[in-house]
Amino acid sequence: MQQLQDRFGRRFHYLRLSITDACNFKCEYCLPNGYQPQGKPRHLAADELGRVMAAFSECGTRKIRITGGEPTLRKDFEQIVELAANTRHIDTVATTTNGYRLAECAADWQRAGLQQINVSVDSLDPQAFARITGDSRFDLVLKGIDRALELDYRKVKMNAVLLKEHNGKQLPQFLNYIRDRQVDIRFIELMETGLHHDYFKQHHLPGQQIQQQLLQQGWQLDARDRDAGPALNYSHPDYAGRIGLIMPYAKDFCASCNRLRVSSTGKLHLCLFTEAGIELRDLLGSDQQQPELIARLHSALHGKHETHYLHDGDSGATPHLASIGG
Template sequence: MTELQDRYGREFHYLRLSITDACNFKCQYCLPDGYQRSGKSRFLSVDEIGRVIRAFATVGTRKIRITGGEPTLRKDFDQVIELAANTPGIDTVATTTNGYRLPENAHRWRQLGLSQINVSLDSLDEKLFRQITGDGRQQKVLDGIEAALDADYHKVKINVVLLNELNAHQLPNFLEYIRRRPVDIRFIELMETGLGQEYFQRHHVSGMVIKQQLLAQGWTEDPRGPVDGPAQNFSHPDYQGRIGLIMPYAKDFCATCNRLRVSAIGKLHLCLFTECGVELRDLLGHDDHQAALVARLHQQLKQKTETHQLHQGLTGVTQHLASIGG
């Protein structure tokens, strides 16, 4: 079957699939007031999730990232891992988590088929971690990262949202952390969302600041692979780990886009910053709808724009990244 491709020749082999928008942390840049439940949530069932994954697999998707919110809050998280891992055509099953359940579960999730794991860790300083995330379980997160390394995941990454006046000065701490750990640390530029301009303007700092520091210290940029995402990755012979920079405001950021998103309530998002999602749920109730679901995916790809409009201040209606899985 024809693989997913847009008008600009970009191919889409990577699906970020949210299974909940609930989260138990209160990160300043995402859910500063904590998760606010709006009515009775109707998140995708496991059967509906399975139909989404199978449809994407038939049109070339090879990697599934299970996201949230905090995806491990779902009681059937294990079942979702197994389902994705056992879907023909899916080569990689990943997740992004705040890490609070990792110490006890990292090995079991690896055995179920989870092969890559990203852990959000915005500071190695305990007090600053608590300030940014609204949660005091930093040590549990750190223990979870060690458990993931021990469980021999193909990749273990740490996500750090770069925040001026908070953690932007902590590059030396993170570099020391990966000196003897095979972990990728990815600094992600703060992106403006519906939380408003004030927080963004106060705390946004360009990833170019980190890039210049890395180059000055002897780090070199890695060649981009054919299926790599938007991160610019850097290596150094004295460090086991790598540094990645995700800079959505950089020139040509969208040229390498290779991912689509499905929200926890079954909407297709062609971009992280769009005005609305495309309804898929009406086609997720029965296996007989798979052909129509695939046809809708192909049709909607024709509407994908060449680039986001963040530079024009157009952030879409997304109030926080937890709502569609970041």
């Protein structure tokens, strides 16, 4: 088995697999006008998704994160989780969700093989949450997180996009939340996308500002695992949870890249912010095409750039994060 590797020696063992670009929330920084499909969506069917997973697993992938849009909108979400969990060599199955179905379905998903859950919660203030997401189900989302903790999922994380005008001063609320909960909060620096230049200018908050506050309050940077991604994780002896920072504008952010993305329409994306995608769908019709599919994956890695170009104001071909799964 030859592991996927690019020209810069980076190895890729983590697949973010989008199963839909649809979402039922209207987050300001992603889909402020709600989901608006361009024609009739042609999302990969479950058997096609299974072939993507199998090919990546034969190339060294060990973790699959099922993403969207909102992945749990798909009626066959549980079946897709089970497919991932039963794929040879895959030892971690995760998802990122807005959490609206979590309280009801967490146990069923766990039985299907889901081990890790990231829930998008951009504010712990119900009114701010509603302003950011266009949805008022704040209490239901938090109930879902509590349910996942009760079920002892391997990891439960909360994702919060840093937004200067909405949550930039809410670090104390987030810290209070994880004082007695084993939840990792990931603060994600707002990234500029093709449709949101003005929003980015108004709301961008550098992650270093949160980093400085954490250090001043005694938080310590955790040692990085060998296969760790770009997040910097911080711990504090007085807190059950941890804080993670994802700062894509920081120096050398891309040096530890270990993930690839496949969109819900079957395109391989080597970076969240570069090319329009490399077609895979023509090789997903049968199991007999797997050798050719694997060869295409290896060939595609030769074209991966050393870094994104966000620093230059170039967000590539990504219109919004829901389009290829964030």
